[in-house]
Amino acid sequence: MMKRALKLMGDLMIALLLVALCSAVLPEKVSGEGEPKALQPQSSQDGPTRMSVEEKLIRDVYARLMRYQSAGLDQRAAESGEPAQPASYVTFELRNVHSGPISEIDQKPLSELVTEQKGDIIQIKPTRLSNFGGPQHAYYDAEWVTSASTSQRVQGSAGFENFNRYTSYQVTVSFNGKQRSYRAMAVYRLDDPNTPSRPRSTNVNILDNITIDMNVVYGDESPRVRSPWSKYVKTSLYRAIAKSIKAKTDAEQLLRPEDAPIGYLPGDDVESSFNEMPMLAPIDGGGGGDDGGGGGGGGGEPDPCQALTVVDVTAAGATKVTSVSGNANIIHFVTPKGGATDQVTLTAVINPDTTANRARISWQGATMSTSNRLQATVSKSSASKNVVKVLIDGTAAKETRVWVVWATLSGGVAAPTVTALNTSGGLRNGTQIGASFSSTAAIAPSTIITDADRPNLSGANTVAPPGTNNVAGQPLSGGVNAKWDMSRRVTIRSSNNATAPAFPAVAVDGNDCYPTNLVIGNDDAGTGDENNNPYPTSAQLTSLDVPTRTWGMQGGVVGNTYRTQLWFQEFARLEIQGTWFVISDPQSWRVDIRFIKVQVTEALWHWDVNGDGDMNDDVTETMLGADMNGDGDTNDNVGYWDNDSSAAANDNAGRPAC
Amino acid sequence: MKRFSNRVLVALGLLPVALIGFALAKSGALNGKLGVIRSGQQPTATQTATSGRNSVEDDQKVERLKSIARETPAVANRQVVDIMREAAHTRRDDALPHLIRALVYNFDPDNQNEFRTPEMLLPAVQLLKENYGEKAVPALYREAVNSNQKWYSNRIAIAVRAILSPADIQIANGKYLRSASAPDFLAALTTEKVELFLAHSNGRNSEKLEEIRKAKQKNGNL
Numbered sequence: 001m002m003k004r005a006l007k008l009m010g011d012l013m014i015a016l017l018l019v020a021l022c023s024a025v026l027p028e029k030v031s032g033e034g035e036p037k038a039l040q041p042q043s044s045q046d047g048p049t050r051m052s053v054e055e056k057l058i059r060d061v062y063a064r065l066m067r068y069q070s071a072g073l074d075q076r077a078a079e080s081g082e083p084a085q086p087a088s089y090v091t092f093e094l095r096n097v098h099s100g101p102i103s104e105i106d107q108k109p110l111s112e113l114v115t116e117q118k119g120d121i122i123q124i125k126p127t128r129l130s131n132f133g134g135p136q137h138a139y140y141d142a143e144w145v146t147s148a149s150t151s152q153r154v155q156g157s158a159g160f161e162n163f164n165r166y167t168s169y170q171v172t173v174s175f176n177g178k179q180r181s182y183r184a185m186a187v188y189r190l191d192d193p194n195t196p197s198r199p200r201s202t203n204v205n206i207l208d209n210i211t212i213d214m215n216v217v218y219g220d221e222s223p224r225v226r227s228p229w230s231k232y233v234k235t236s237l238y239r240a241i242a243k244s245i246k247a248k249t250d251a252e253q254l255l256r257p258e259d260a261p262i263g264y265l266p267g268d269d270v271e272s273s274f275n276e277m278p279m280l281a282p283i284d285g286g287g288g289g290d291d292g293g294g295g296g297g298g299g300g301e302p303d304p305c306q307a308l309t310v311v312d313v314t315a316a317g318a319t320k321v322t323s324v325s326g327n328a329n330i331i332h333f334v335t336p337k338g339g340a341t342d343q344v345t346l347t348a349v350i351n352p353d354t355t356a357n358r359a360r361i362s363w364q365g366a367t368m369s370t371s372n373r374l375q376a377t378v379s380k381s382s383a384s385k386n387v388v389k390v391l392i393d394g395t396a397a398k399e400t401r402v403w404v405v406w407a408t409l410s411g412g413v414a415a416p417t418v419t420a421l422n423t424s425g426g427l428r429n430g431t432q433i434g435a436s437f438s439s440t441a442a443i444a445p446s447t448i449i450t451d452a453d454r455p456n457l458s459g460a461n462t463v464a465p466p467g468t469n470n471v472a473g474q475p476l477s478g479g480v481n482a483k484w485d486m487s488r489r490v491t492i493r494s495s496n497n498a499t500a501p502a503f504p505a506v507a508v509d510g511n512d513c514y515p516t517n518l519v520i521g522n523d524d525a526g527t528g529d530e531n532n533n534p535y536p537t538s539a540q541l542t543s544l545d546v547p548t549r550t551w552g553m554q555g556g557v558v559g560n561t562y563r564t565q566l567w568f569q570e571f572a573r574l575e576i577q578g579t580w581f582v583i584s585d586p587q588s589w590r591v592d593i594r595f596i597k598v599q600v601t602e603a604l605w606h607w608d609v610n611g612d613g614d615m616n617d618d619v620t621e622t623m624l625g626a627d628m629n630g631d632g633d634t635n636d637n638v639g640y641w642d643n644d645s646s647a648a649a650n651d652n653a654g655r656p657a658c
Numbered sequence: 659m660k661r662f663s664n665r666v667l668v669a670l671g672l673l674p675v676a677l678i679g680f681a682l683a684k685s686g687a688l689n690g691k692l693g694v695i696r697s698g699q700q701p702t703a704t705q706t707a708t709s710g711r712n713s714v715e716d717d718q719k720v721e722r723l724k725s726i727a728r729e730t731p732a733v734a735n736r737q738v739v740d741i742m743r744e745a746a747h748t749r750r751d752d753a754l755p756h757l758i759r760a761l762v763y764n765f766d767p768d769n770q771n772e773f774r775t776p777e778m779l780l781p782a783v784q785l786l787k788e789n790y791g792e793k794a795v796p797a798l799y800r801e802a803v804n805s806n807q808k809w810y811s812n813r814i815a816i817a818v819r820a821i822l823s824p825a826d827i828q829i830a831n832g833k834y835l836r837s838a839s840a841p842d843f844l845a846a847l848t849t850e851k852v853e854l855f856l857a858h859s860n861g862r863n864s865e866k867l868e869e870i871r872k873a874k875q876k877n878g879n880l
Contacts, residue, residue, distance in 0.1 A: 423864040425871055430862045432768065470772070472765060473739030475784055490771055504859045506769045507736045528775040550768030554861020566771060607871070611878075624870050628863055 054099040054167045056262060058186055061206065061218045062092040062171070063263030065124065065140060068217070071224040072127070072139035078228035086370070090122070090142050090175045092211075093394045099167040102160050102187060110207070113168050115182035117147045117209035122173060124213055129225055131233040135245045135266075138222035144178060163187040163205070172394075173211055184208040221255045223267030241267040308357045310390045310398035312349040317342065317380060318402055319576045326453035330399045334448075334455055336574070336581045337406035338380040344402050348374045348390045364389040364396070380404045383444035385451075403448050403455065407541070407572040409587040411439035412650040416591065418643040421552065427605050429640050430552030435591040435648040437545045441486060441572040441584060446539035457483045457574065458535055465573065465580045467520035472507035479524030482532040483575040486543035487521030489514045489586070491567040491655055498556025498597070501631035509564060513658030519573055519580045541572055549593045551641035553628045558639040562595040567655040588652040596644035599637055716748040723756045726763075731809060731857035734763035739781045746785035754790055757782055758801050761813040766859045776816055776854045783817045791821060799834035802843040809855035815846030816854070824848075 051059075066089070073084040105113060123145045128136040160166075165188055172181040189203040206214040223241055226232035245266055248255055255266040314320070318335035335344055346366060350357055358373050365388040366376035378386045383406040389396040414436045421430035448454055461483050467476035471492060479487060494509040515522050529544040531537065547566050556562075569586035602608055602615035609623045621627060621634040628638050723745035726738055734742075742760050745753045760782040767779060777783050786794045795818060802814040822830060827847050835844060846852045 421860075421862060423862075423867050423871075425868050427867050427871065429864055429867060430860055471736070473736055473743060473781065474765075474778060475788070477788075478778065478784060488772070492771070504861060505735050506766050506859055507734060507739060508766075508769055508771050510736055523772050526772060526775055526778045528778065529773040545772060547771045548769065550858075550860045552860040552862030552864075554859075554863075609874070611874075624867075626863075626866060626870060628866075630861060 052099060054165065054188075054190065055097045057188070057204070058097060058167050058169055058206075059094055060260075060262045060264070061214055062094060062211075064220070064265060065211070065214070065217045066090055066092065067224055067263055067265055068126070068138055068140040068220070069124070069142050071227070072141045074227040075139055075225055075229060087175075087177050090173065093172040093174075094169050095172075095394065096170040097167060098169070099165060102163050102166050105166055105168075105185075106160050113183060113185045114207045115184070115209055117212075119147060120144050120178065120180055121147050121209070122175060122211045124211065124217070126216060126220065127225075128222060129229055131238070134233070134238070134242045136222050137225040137229075138220060139225040140217070142175060144176065160187055163189050163203070165190045171208070171211070180210060182210045184210070184214075221266055224265050237271060240270045244270045307352060308360060308392055309351055310348050310361075310392065311351045313390060313398055313400050314347045314349065315344055315402070316347075317344040318404075319579070321455035321457065321577055323456035324454075325456045325458075326451070327399075330401060330453050332401045332403065332455035334403045334405060334457070334574075334576050335380055336583045337383055337404055340381045342380045343377040344380050344404075346376050346378065346388060346400065346402070348376075348398065350374065360393050362391045362394065364391055366402075378402045378404075382406070385445040385447050401453070401455075403445070405443065405445075405448060405574065405583050407441040407443045407584040409439050409441050409570055409572065409584055411437070411587070413437040413589040413591065413648045416593070416643075416646040416648050418646065421550070427607070428600070430550065431595065431640070431642050432548060432550040433593050433595070433643055433646050434546045434548035435593075435646075437547075437568070437570075437589055439486065439543050439570045439587055441541040441543075443484070443534055443539040443541070443572075443583075449534050449539040457576075458533075459483065461485070461575050463575060463578050463580070465519065465521065465524075465575075466517055467515065467522060470522055470525045471510045471512040472525075474525035476521065476525055478526050479521050480532070480575075481527040481530075484534055484541055485521075485524075485527075485532050485573050485575075486530045486541045487571055487573050488523040488543070488545070489518075489521060489569040489571070490523035491658060492564065493656060494564045496556070496560065496562035498560040498562065500557065501555055501629055503555035503560075503562060514567075514569065518571075519582050521571070521573070523568065543570060547591050547593070549595070551595055553638065553640050554630050556597050556629065556639075558597050558599045558637050560597045561644060562641065563644075564593045565654070566591045566593070567652050569652070587650075589650050590648065590652055590655070592647045594644040594646050595641040597639040598642045599639055716750060719745045719748055720750060720753045720756065723753060723760065727756065727759055728762045730762065731855060732763050733766045733857045733859045734781050738763055742782060742785055746789040749789050754794060754797055755801070757786060757790075758794070758797055758814070758817075761817060762810065764854075764856045767856050768858050768860050776852060777820050779854065779856065780813055780816060783820050786817050787820050792826075795821060795830055796834060799830065803835070803840045805840075805843075808842045808853070811840065811843040812846045812852050812854060815843055816852055818847060819852075 069090045073088055077083050121144070122142050125141045126138050127141065128138045130136045166185055167188075168183065168185040170181060171184050172179060185207045187205050187207065204215070204218055206218055208214045223245065226235075226237070232238050245255060247253075248266075256264055313331050315333045317338070318333035321332045321334050324330065324332055333344060333346075346363075348361060350361065353374075361373045362368060363376040365386055366378045369375040369377070376388070378388060380402075382404065384402075384404045386402040386404070388400045388402055390398040390400075416433050416435045419432040419434075420428055421432060422428050443449060448457070459482065461480045464477035465480050465485070465487070467479075469475055471490075479485070490512055491514050492508075492510065492512040494511065496503045512522060531540075531542040534541055545568075547568075549562075549564060551562065567588070567590045569588055571582055571586050572584040574581050574583045600619040602610075602617050602619060605619065606615065608615050609619050610617055617623075619638040621629075621636050621638055624638065625634060627634050629636055719741075722741045726741055732738075742757065742763070746757050761780055763781060764779045765774060765781065767774070786798075798814050798818050798821075802811045802818075805811045805814070818827060818830070831844065831847065
């Protein structure tokens with residue numbers, strides 16, 4: 001099953017890669033950032049352009065070689081039972097195609113126009129099969145070989161006198177995991193470049209020193225071998241192809257019609273009627289083949305060289321941000337970092353979406369799906385900026401950015417600050433305990449903030465974050481003022497053993513737990529302690545906090561204790577297109593605030609309260625003649641709430657399960 | 659149990675001064691841009707204040723709000739905040755004046771898990787903004803003009819600033835304030851820093867202790 005799938009994939013890829021040699025794509029103007037020069041559009045094109053007969057000549061011969069070589073792989077696979085791997089297919093990309101009169105180049109050294117034969121070159125070898133006098137079929141084998149010495153194998157400019165036109169071009173050949181780019185040229189005689197008639201083989205010389213023997217390919221009019229050959233020759237398809245070729249030969253018709261599509265091989269028209277493989281569209285989109293019997297190369301298909309556009313790109317695993325800063329043609333997707341194997345799957349939407357057109361699609365900056373050329377993936381396992389381009393025939397047609405965002409928090413909580421509280425006359429009457437915490441979130445990649453072309457995530461939030469109220473009843477909707485946000489979760493446990501009288505109840509001392517929905521900041525009802533604007537701060541967010549308790553003399557008696565344990569998780573979040581996402585790991589910290597009610601003494605107050613001449617006594621409510629703890633009587637010792645080994649740490653040790 | 663000590667200026671309180679300054683700056687209190695929700699933002703159509711719903715349940719919610727009325731600054735605990743919220747969510751016209759009077763309640767500034775801006779210290783402000791929006795503005799101005807207590811009119815000013823943009827406040831001033839009326843309120847609407855007198859729950863008894871000490875000193879007990 002897998003072998004068959006591989007074979008089908010290879011067949012489909014190669015057969016349809018022919019149209020990949022069409023050059024008349026409709027690229028959008030895209031930024032050149034990060035793009036190799038060779039992949040940039042050759043020129044700004046405002047609309048579809050029709051390929052010249054000269055350019056078609058060049059592209060056609062390389063396309064046909066790809067098909068012949070594919071046929072060879074099929075034959076080898078049929079013989080060995082092992083399917084060919086995708087890298088085994090020779091592919092060519094032609095660009096910088098320029099045609100002109102031979103006079104433009106006849107004074108130039110050939111080395112300026114054609115790469116000399118040196119280093120790795122591709123050697124091709126045709127094999128021709130026939131069956132009892134039937135038409136010869138062909139396949140080609142290819143292999144990399146190393147040229148032993150430098151030579152200009154093709155003939156020099158002195159041989160140009162028989163030609164009046166030339167086409168120079170750049171070739172990138174990929175095969176068996178190796179790639180080479182080089183210059184080549186064809187010279188030919190063509191009286192009127194505007195006519196659809198192509199020059200015959202005797203009037204063409206292809207000067208390619210790296211993929212050698214292209215002139216053999218140009219002159220080859222064999223149908224390709226179908227595999228397995230032994231079975232193919234028994235099929236009605238073979239008989240039909242043989243019959244068609246004989247009929248054309250007898251009628252002195254061209255085996256390769258003038259209006260044949262790029263890569264056309266004799267027999268394709270017949271094969272299309274057998275519906276075994278998708279057929280190519282004619283270059284001019286008009287009629288079919290010249291025999292009228294085989295569908296003529298799929299005349300019903302739109303012209304793939306003129307109409308193909310990438311209409312859109314969608315994503316699974318990331319969110320498209322519609323507000324853009326910079327080039328509005330670039331599509332931006334944003335996602336928080338995911339797990340080690342998580343991916344963003346991009347899907348190109350093309351028009352017209354045909355099998356042939358799909359074969360023209362490739363991707364740069366993403367891994368193309370082996371089963372669907374319209375899909376490609378980008379890892380979201382770490383923060384990154386991914387420049388992804390959808391290519392038509394190797395030229396960028398749509399550019400996207402996939403932003404995988406994550407923030408790293410640093411900072412922490414300091415040891416609690418204990419402040420003694422006194423009356424204006426200096427009598428100790430309470431204690432304030434607070435712990436200062438600060439955090440900085442460094443957003444990565446920082447270019448999502450600083451790039452000229454970026455998703456516009458600045459400004460106010462458009463939706464409230466999830467969650468209702470904090471423990472005090474304040475709405476959590478107040479916890480954001482921008483799309484970027486620093487937030488905080490809290491788990492609270494409060495306890496005291498003051499009963500007579502009870503301890504004053506305060507709104508913030510109710511028990512609370514981290515929300516199960518991690519994007520909720522249940523300790524984030526305000527933004528007064530946050531800087532949520534990373535644009536002027538080099539992609540940083542900040543937050544401050546000082547959880548504080550302040551108690552005086554109210555509640556309980558000497559020896560009673562009060563404790564509030566606060567476990568916090570600081571985190572960053574981001575509103576992406578109306579939905580909030582967590583974009584950081586939690587930064588854990590905690591504060592353990594502990595009070596104990598201690599006896600007020602005359603020595604502490606430096607005051608002989610009872611007037612007995614010393615400062616050795618404990619102060620009582622009776623001495624003061626007042627109720628200081630709020631229990632309604634005046635018979636208690638006077639105490640104040642003091643620190644009882646409060647602590648803070650940058651962890652969540654001891655946090656209870658909720 | 660006496661829970662407040664009035665005439666305590668929050669800026670002179672126990673919170674770190676630097677943090678207060680930072681918070682005020684970030685909240686926009688220093689430049690007139692108050693709050694997380696943009697000034698002037700109104701309730702949505704489904705949140706629009708109504709006067710027609712008079713269910714028994716809503717009646718009870720408004721009655722509970724009336725029952726917590728105070729004349730002086732008071733500390734809001736969770737129970738008080740819940741009563742205020744339930745009544746505010748009725749969005750009834752007859753709940754509005756009582757919710758405005760609930761501006762006497764403030765959260766305890768001495769006991770906090772998260773730093774609070776002045777606006778956040780007054781739980782009624784957010785409820786007025788979310789449930790009544792601009793509809794509360796005429797009643798807020800009326801209440802301020804009729805008040806002769808600066809601490810209270812300052813709290814009303816904070817509520818107005820949370821609801822209206824500075825430009826809209828200028829318009830509202832012309833509409834609801836006669837010249838020379840409520841000068842403290844007018845100043846609080848535009849000043850960079852509104853004085854906020856807060857109730858505390860720390861039970862320090864500072865004034866009582868000093869009174870006792872002074873009385874004993876007067877009697878020769880040093």
